[in-house]
Amino acid sequence: MVKVPGGDLAKYDLSSPLRPELKACHAFLDPGDTLVVPSLDRYGRSLQDLINMVAELRERGIGFTSLHENLDTTTPGGRLVFHVFAALAEFIRELIVIGTNEGLAAARARGRVGGRPTVATxxxxxxxxxxxxxxxxxxxxxxxxxxxxxxxxxxxxxxxxxxxxGARPPPARSPREVAQHERDQSQRHFLYGNYSHPESPVGS
Structure with missing residues (x-):
């Protein structure tokens, strides 16, 4: 039996980023049903996403048909096509990993490393x-x-x-040194007032 929730397949945009309709659609299906979509791009956001969802449907005993591509996983030919899709997705992932590792190795050979440049030179x-x-x-x-x-x-x-x-504070002054310092300060103030430079006494 083919089930279309609500009876109108066109109103279900299954490729929406949030895809609440997709979750509702999957929950609506029972084993032995077949999910029919207008096209593969309306169902999956990526090849890997498509493969994962169709594999999940198959584990639940649910078929999958795409009208535009004339693809039906309830037939041997349709299942073969999806096996090819899965192998292609795995091949692409491995190429990406290999390319990334080669790029990182080449960058390290040039003396460059990933991440932000360090501030602490x-x-x-x-x-x-x-x-x-x-x-x-x-x-x-x-x-x-x-x-x-x-x-x-x-x-x-x-x-x-x-x-x-090793950052020791300077030794504390003795009472005699403190008293001498205060006398020096008083004498300097008496002689030069508020001027900070002895070279500029009051009245000079």
């Missing part, structure tokens, strides 16, 4: 290593200055923690 890493021992700079500020992420520095500089361990 050797020059950036050397600059980071020079800056890491500086106690006045955090890892985040160094990464921002060089245009990379902190994670990049951790990944590209295995001894980063050792370099940071």
């Amino acid at each position: 050797e020059e950036v890493i050397r600059a980071a290593r020079d800056l890491l021992p500086d106690p006045g700079r955090s890892i985040t500020s160094i990464a921002k200055l060089l245009g990379v992420s902190p994670g990049t520095l951790y990944n590209r500089i295995p001894d980063l923690r050792e370099l940071r361990a």
Whole structure:
């Protein structure tokens, strides 16, 4: 028995990207039925898609007929055509894989690798290593200055923690040194006011 949901085959656009009608059509079919479509391009979006769906119908005991191509999988000739289609699809997939692998191998031979170009060049890493021992700079500020992420520095500089361990803060001043510094500051302010350069005293 041939079933056409709703009785009007033309209104079912089975090649629609969402294809809710296709799911409804497949659910409507029972074993022993035959699905009839106007043409193969109205049913499948690609050769592989077409082969997969027809194979699924066959597993459920459902035939498939395309009117435009005069293709009927309920006959030996129709099944032979679909076997040829399946072999052709497999052949195309293998050609694509082989071509892709050959292209990647050729690119690697030319010194090119896939993915985004790395930002952390050797020059950036050397600059980071020079800056890491500086106690006045955090890892985040160094990464921002060089245009990379902190994670990049951790990944590209295995001894980063050792370099940071050498970034010791300056020793604390003794009370006598602090007092002397404050006296120097007061004397400078008394002599030169708000001028920051001793070369420019008030009234000169």
